[in-house]
Amino acid sequence: MPALPRVDRLKPIYTAAKALNFGWRFSDFLKIPNYNGISRYTNQLHRVTFRFCKQSEDSVGVRNFIEERLVEIGKQNPSVVIYAQPVRNTTPTIRAEYGNGRQLQINAKNLSMDDITKDVHLLFSRSGNPVTKLESRQSALVPSIQGQWTPITWLSTAMNTENLPNKNLSTFKSCKTSATEYLQQKNAE
Amino acid sequence: MLRSMTRGIFSKIAKNRRFSTEPQIIETEKVQQEVLEAISKEVSSSSRLFAIVYVNGRQWKVSDGDLISLEGNLPLNVGDEIKLEKVLMVGGTNFSIFGRPFLDSNSVEVDAVVVEKNTTNPELKYVHLNHNQTKIVNWKSDEATVLRIKSVIAKNI
Amino acid sequence: MRLSSILSLRRIVNSGFHPFQVIPKPDMWRKREQLQQFTAWQYASERTTVKGAYRKQDKLFHYLNMQREDEKLTEKYHAEQRVSTALAEHDMEYSKFKSILSKSHILLDNIVLAQLAIYEPRSFKSLVSFAKELARQEGMSVIPDDAEFSYDVHVDNSILRDPLPRAVEYPRGAAENHTNKPRKLRPDEF
Numbered sequence A: 001m002p003a004l005p006r007v008d009r010l011k012p013i014y015t016a017a018k019a020l021n022f023g024w025r026f027s028d029f030l031k032i033p034n035y036n037g038i039s040r041y042t043n044q045l046h047r048v049t050f051r052f053c054k055q056s057e058d059s060v061g062v063r064n065f066i067e068e069r070l071v072e073i074g075k076q077n078p079s080v081v082i083y084a085q086p087v088r089n090t091t092p093t094i095r096a097e098y099g100n101g102r103q104l105q106i107n108a109k110n111l112s113m114d115d116i117t118k119d120v121h122l123l124f125s126r127s128g129n130p131v132t133k134l135e136s137r138q139s140a141l142v143p144s145i146q147g148q149w150t151p152i153t154w155l156s157t158a159m160n161t162e163n164l165p166n167k168n169l170s171t172f173k174s175c176k177t178s179a180t181e182y183l184q185q186k187n188a189e
Numbered sequence B: 001m002l003r004s005m006t007r008g009i010f011s012k013i014a015k016n017r018r019f020s021t022e023p024q025i026i027e028t029e030k031v032q033q034e035v036l037e038a039i040s041k042e043v044s045s046s047s048r049l050f051a052i053v054y055v056n057g058r059q060w061k062v063s064d065g066d067l068i069s070l071e072g073n074l075p076l077n078v079g080d081e082i083k084l085e086k087v088l089m090v091g092g093t094n095f096s097i098f099g100r101p102f103l104d105s106n107s108v109e110v111d112a113v114v115v116e117k118n119t120t121n122p123e124l125k126y127v128h129l130n131h132n133q134t135k136i137v138n139w140k141s142d143e144a145t146v147l148r149i150k151s152v153i154a155k156n157i
Numbered sequence C: 001m002r003l004s005s006i007l008s009l010r011r012i013v014n015s016g017f018h019p020f021q022v023i024p025k026p027d028m029w030r031k032r033e034q035l036q037q038f039t040a041w042q043y044a045s046e047r048t049t050v051k052g053a054y055r056k057q058d059k060l061f062h063y064l065n066m067q068r069e070d071e072k073l074t075e076k077y078h079a080e081q082r083v084s085t086a087l088a089e090h091d092m093e094y095s096k097f098k099s100i101l102s103k104s105h106i107l108l109d110n111i112v113l114a115q116l117a118i119y120e121p122r123s124f125k126s127l128v129s130f131a132k133e134l135a136r137q138e139g140m141s142v143i144p145d146d147a148e149f150s151y152d153v154h155v156d157n158s159i160l161r162d163p164l165p166r167a168v169e170y171p172r173g174a175a176e177n178h179t180n181k182p183r184k185l186r187p188d189e190f
Helices: A010-017 A060-068 A070-076 A113-125 A179-188 B028-044 C026-039 C050-089 C094-103 C110-119 C121-137
Strands: A045-052 A081-086 A093-098 A103-107 B011-013 B050-055 B058-063 B067-071 B081-084 B087-091 B096-098 B108-119 B123-129 B134-140 B143-154 C151-153
Touching: A045 A060, A045 A113, A060 A070, A060 A113, A070 A081, A093 A113, A103 A113, A113 B108, B050 B108, B050 B143, B058 B143, B058 C110, B087 B108, B096 C121, B123 C050, C026 C050, C050 C094, C050 C110, C094 C121, C110 C121, C121 C151
Parallel strands: A045 A081
Antiparallel strands: A045 A093, A093 A103, B011 C151, B050 B058, B050 B087, B067 B143, B081 B108, B087 B096, B108 B143, B123 B134
8 A cells, every 4th residue: 555545536526527518606497307207206215224323322313213214204205115234333324215316424423302293394305306597486487478588579570571660660659748748738838 | 236337448459440430329338248158158168378366475477387386385285276266357469458456366366276385595694894804605495385377267258 | 304415415526526436524523524415516616625525505595595595486476577577568557457446346466367377378368458447437448459369248336335354464564573572451451
């Protein structure tokens, strides 16, 4: 082994950098994978793994959670596969795998049972997409029903054949009487 | 119901020009009947409709299959189906009905499903007081509830 | 909690350290890693030096804070601009339009009105001609619609009411530290 351990950080970083648009912030549109909820809703969580130690003090919350609440949650969500995996001296973690192939892991070290319950609820209700800044709080399958506005939507069809500039088409419309009009009216009187 | 609520609020594309030389007697009741019949025919042809609903302190223009993200952890579970009842307007390709302020919730149905409950992206609250050795960096995140609009249906018009 | 966010993402090329070497002094290393998450893609001394990077990070944080504070008002402002522009196309004034809408109890806000104007132009146009007709009957001067696109509006100004009272918004919530102390209760009020 060399005196200075050689660590290759380049590979993961450059893989990540492919998704980079600007240096410090990502944004995305509101999305839900697999057209979920259009005909019916299916839970996007497929698999949860609890890794914990049977003895250590760090994983006491996870152990309590597994003893008291896990079975109930499993009965409520029959579509989700749940593993409880005891590993000696491990840092307790909860790992969730979603239908879109992404996975999410929570470090449950020294967490209480209530905190773990909250986190597990969050894992069960997530869709699996990463959290990003939303460009808009709404997204539509079909943005426009009547046809989106274009600059010629309300343009008079007379414009098609007239030679421009045209006096009729270029008059300024106003509901106030202009000074010229006022004087003309006065003259007429 | 809707008939009384929308009385006098609809408009119709002009078939004959407005500025005719002959004075005409316009039977408003008859025109209303025609318009309402045309709308119910349009509605029953199962074309796509949009509605403006009021949810979560905000108005949303929604149509079938839209996603909307509501603020906060609402008392709903994932997969719950709800009906949005505060409908301000419905429209289609050829018509639009405006409520004053709301339309009857029996005549317009906007159904939605809760598809996700997650957290929002952390936003920064930053306070830097110069010459005070004070820098407060607080990454704030909120909870969000995402709804999918299942259907916008109008009937009994 | 964030799902597969890119942790410790930072620039390596042209930055101030060797890529294949664990840097001594791990405490400083960790701080600078965090700093570089924000400044790795900046230019020149803002990326290569620590002092410049801190200066840039301070600015970036200020910009993010300003963005967060202004976001809601900006949305409303843009919506208002869009609605008044769309109204200008139909020769209508914003104030007249809004006053007629509020008198006829149509409580659409600017955000959806702007969306209507862009995505459902015919609905918006019908609403504008409705408002124009009523405004004309109310004695306001309006420019009539172009005959080609005019709608046949049958409406009477007897449908107009008093505007509904506007919701009071308390943007900061109730004050917590009262500058004026609340009045002491009288004995009979207990």
